Amino acid sequence: MGHVEISHLEYYLPDGRVLFDDASFRVGEGASVALVGANGAGKTTLLRMVAGDLQPHGGTVTVSGGLGVMRQFVGTTGRAGSTAGGSEQEAEDGHELAHDASVRDLLVSVAPPRIRTGARAVDAAELAMVAQDDEKTQLAYAQALSDWADVGGYEYETIWDVCTTAALGMPYDRAQWRGLNTLSGGEQKRLVLEALLRGPDEVLLLDEPDNYLDVPGKRWLEEQIRSTAKTVLYISHDRELLANSAEKIASVEPGATGSEVWVHGGGFASFHAAREERFARYDELRRRWTRSTPS
Ligand SMILES: Nc1ncnc2c1ncn2[C@@H]1O[C@H](COP(=O)(O)OP(=O)(O)OP(=O)(O)O)[C@@H](O)[C@H]1O
Ligand SMILES: [Mg+2]
Known part of the structure; x- marks a missing residue:
């Protein structure tokens, strides 16, 4: 474990x-x-x-x-001098999210590397299709979707569905495009916790996971930490x-x-x-x- x-x-x-x-x-x-x-x-x-x-x-x-890592300020590295806006390189690294990041971006950022890479490839191929809808771009998009299936992306989306339903009360299909900045602090924390607890990583590092959680949320978190088989180091x-x-x-x-x-x-x-x-x-x-x- x-x-x-x-x-x-x-x-x-x-x-x-x-x-x-x-x-x-x-x-x-x-x-x-x-x-x-x-x-x-x-x-x-x-x-x-x-x-x-x-x-x-x-x-x-x-x-x-x-x-699996939950940072003190969700969606950031917590790096001194860094802002929630983040740089492109940090966004690439999967730590720092752009100011207009979506629920999907947040879930991708805390997923294992193979899912992060696959999801980013799908996003890039989709973006290319918007700019230029020729055969080469369509083929690249089809390849990205096929790679997404190969890394278990669709199975992972069913986990995300459970997470958004538990944290936000809505299915992943609807929640995925919501702007992160439309979520409350507690909802963001809960969403990341749901994703990490249900993900495959055996060790979780949680920096103030209870920050912003209401009393029932804290009781829920206590129970999760007590009952999970994962190894948890938390602040x-x-x-x-x-x-x-x-x-x-x-x-x-x-x-x-x-x-x-x-x-x-x-x-x-x-x-x-x-x-x-x-x-x-x-x-x-x-x-x-x-x-x-x-x-
Ligand atoms: N880039 C930096 N330049 C100067 N000091 C820094 C830098 N990064 C961190 N520090 C200092 O290092 C110390 C430890 O910071 P850290 O964020 O690890 O504390 P913490 O124990 O997590 O505190 P908190 O409970 O407030 O979250 C602080 O005094 C902080 O000001
Ligand atoms: Mg700290």
Whole structure:
């Protein structure tokens, strides 16, 4: 069911500040691990290194089982300085969506690579037909549709139908051309979650998936995280969601030499006591060190 392992990760910000000096942890097969920590601690940066959006300056990231990613700002890389408009290259990469992107574009952007490639080829062939309806263009269009069938595109559209029905209350046929900007924040999040949970990727990275969700939506998400066979690494600031869904807590703690990441092997209910104990142990060690080191 896929796993994630990060080992001795180092990451420096453009201004030279050390964000991570030596971060290591593992998310085992089928586990649900929540990344918690203050604003700016480095949670999103860590997730983006696992997703491959950012290259660490040291250490390694290992992922097995195919990766599905929900970014903090749906439809974007979350890249500093990037806007929802995105560039053509980012749109090509499947991360950044254009400002007039549709529901279909969003679903394509979170689909596995073979579906992304097939869907983009169909879109390009359709566009070419509008510009020039000659035999060569028609043949290219027929080929794109045949390739779409070969990669399982039509079966994938039946999954998208279930997703739009659940998230937007309408079949894919009607929902696919709706502008993303006509969807509420919660509807966008729900749609991506439906697609990732029903897709083939065994590991899901979810950056604040509960943001914008209403109370029933949050309860639904807790249940999905608890019951899915997938491996889930997610970020949340919602104590109730964390208490009801996380098996383990990975805590990102800012410090003078970069953020430290440590894993509490239990749920959120016992996390705070474990954290206090950890700090008390550190203080004790520091006191002993100071006593035994002559000044
Ligand atoms: N390109 C950049 N240039 C300078 N600083 C950056 C850049 N990208 C990120 N940072 C800084 O890195 C730190 C970590 O950011 P990150 O987005 O990972 O935090 P986070 O833990 O996800 O916070 P939040 O809970 O607010 O989402 C922040 O202090 C942020 O300002
Ligand atoms: Mg973040």
